[in-house]
Amino acid sequence: MADKTASKYLINLEKQFAAADPVLQKTARLFQELDQIEFDMGLIDSEESTARKTTWWPVISTLxxxxxxxxxxxxxxxxxxxxxxxxxxxxxxxxPQAAGATLPGTALDADHRLPFYRIGQAMEQVLPGEGGKLNGHLELVTVNSPKLKGKLVIDTPVLSNTTENAVTAMLRKYVLDISDLVLVFTDLFEADAELNKAALTEIVAQQDSNKFVFVIDHSEIGLDPAKSQDIANAWQRRLAELGIHTGQFVVLSQNSDGAALDQRIANLASDRSYRVLATLQDSIRAIDDVILPEVEASLTTWKERCNATTLIVLGFIIMLALFAEIAVGILELIFDPIIGPAIAIALIALLTPMHLIVSRVHAKFIVKQLHKRQKQLNLTEDLAALFEKSQSFWRMLLPITDPVGKNKKNRKKLAGLIEQSKDLVQALNDQFSHTQQEYRHDLDAYAFEER
Known part of the structure; x- marks a missing residue:
């Protein structure tokens, strides 16, 4: 197997976190090992990286x-x-520039360092024609504010009858998926029930992620702490009726200091690290849990169709032989010690290339189905490429339905990556319970074990 060159994206990530965040630096290396496995299986090309499945920026979003x-x-x-x-x-x-700038949505779609990279393809899958309307859905605004250093804020559009469609719902779900902190302003729940239905469903589905802060805006008036708590309790009961049972409530008023929000935002870097590690673990498990079973099922279907077609042709040849026996009598030739084996060899010589041709024809239909299935599963890995790589000469002839890469060696590698990612989660946990010196010692010990 050829070694995959580390993508520039991963190289830059390693450099970026070399001093600032050793956990993420090591996470980038694990992504590189995962990339090599997927590259060997044909799931990604030499320039791609599984690390692009999530943004490495700490992300705050608003609803x-x-x-x-x-x-x-x-x-x-x-x-x-x-x-x-x-x-x-x-x-x-x-x-750092004094004057900010507004850039079009295409700037986000083309930059692998930012959220919404290649989002146009996903938009096109959801609603044909929308992939070319990036600038109508997205924009990038640069702001000279120190509070944005090292993080991104994604401001989602208000719910509207005129703009809400399947693409908007998909983009909103995508934003919630990649966010480390979601500020939900309670006026969202005053909108039309049909309009906020999709957003509400996503909040309910992800509420256990502890990423939601419900912001109750009374910034025009002053409130004492007791009154603020009463307001928060009332909203807590109201949202419980909608199926939302977890989340932090913050009441904004003229005399609130915003300390609770500042604390949540201060923890964004750690939240981001946990999210990236979770993405790594999900990507590793997806190979055994989703990708290989999907391709194996397709290989099994493909084999059954190819064998059935070959058997039909063989049955037709046998029928011709029976007619020939009735007409002129050829069974004597078949049992002849010289002519019989020659006939068998000729039959094999005829059926083998025919079986290969039949296999390639059936494979084209399976490839189309796998492209559709990949979109349905929202996978970045190329299922069809793994399927095609599993069609060597002998695999076409022999009853092999295991995809390339489904072996003990790769299982051991994937299990090792899972264990290393768990060690990094533990190292991340230790940041909150150990002194910085102890934390560095743990990471050094992990690096020694890794070698």
Whole structure:
């Protein structure tokens, strides 16, 4: 097997976290090992990386309704006026330049370092024609605010009858999936029930992730702590009726100091690390749990169709032989010690290339089905490429349905990657319970064991 060159993306990640975050630096190396396994199986090409399945930036996203609460909060938090539109997904990124800039959605789709990389393909799958309308759904806004350093904010559009469709719902789900902190402004729940149904479903589905903070905006008035708690309790009961039972509640008022939100935002880097490690583990497990079973099932179907077609042709040849026996009598030739084996060899010589041709024809139909299945499963790995790589000459002739790469060697490698990722999660946990010196010692010990 050829060694896969580490993608520039992973190389840059390793450099970026070399001093700032040793856990993520080592995580990048594990992604590189996973890339090699998937490359050998044909699941990714030489320039791709499984590390791109999630963003490595700490991400805050916002959900809100028609009131200006969400935009007013962002302007206050960033201490900068924002010129964003209400119907687009807006990525806010730090810039050292005094004047910010608004860039089109294509800037996000083309940059593998940012969220929404290649999102146009996913949009096209959801709704044909929408993949070419990136700029109508997305924008990148740079802001000169120190609070954006080292993180991204994704401001989601307000719910609207005129803009809400399958693509918008898909993009909102994508944003919630990659976010480390989601600020849900309670005016969201004042919107039309049909409009906020999809957003509510996603919040309920992901509520155990501990990423949601429900923001109750009363910034126009002053509230004492007791009154703020009463308001939070009332909203807690209301959201419980909607199926939301977890999440932090924050009441904004003229005299609130925002300490609770500041603390959550201060923990973003750690939240990001846990998310990236979770993505790594999910990607490793997906090979055995999803990818190999899907391709193996397709190989089994393909074999059954090929064998059935070959048997039909063989049956036709046998029928011709029976007719020939009735007409002129050829059984004597078949049992002849010289002519009989020659006939068998000729039959094999005829059936073998025919079986190979039949196999390639059936494979084309299976490949089309695998492309559709890959989209349905939302996989970045190329299932069809693994299927095609599993069609060597002998695999076509012999009853082999295991895909290339399904072997003890790879199982051992994948199990090793899972264990190493668990060690990194433990090292991450130790940041909160050990001194910095002890934490460094644990990482050094992990690095020694890795070698």
């Amino acid at each position: 809100g309704g028609y009131s200006p609460a969400k935009s007013d909060f962002l302007a206050r938090y960033l201490n900068s006026p924002l010129h964003t539109v209400r119907h687009k997904f807006t990525v806010l990124q730090y810039t």
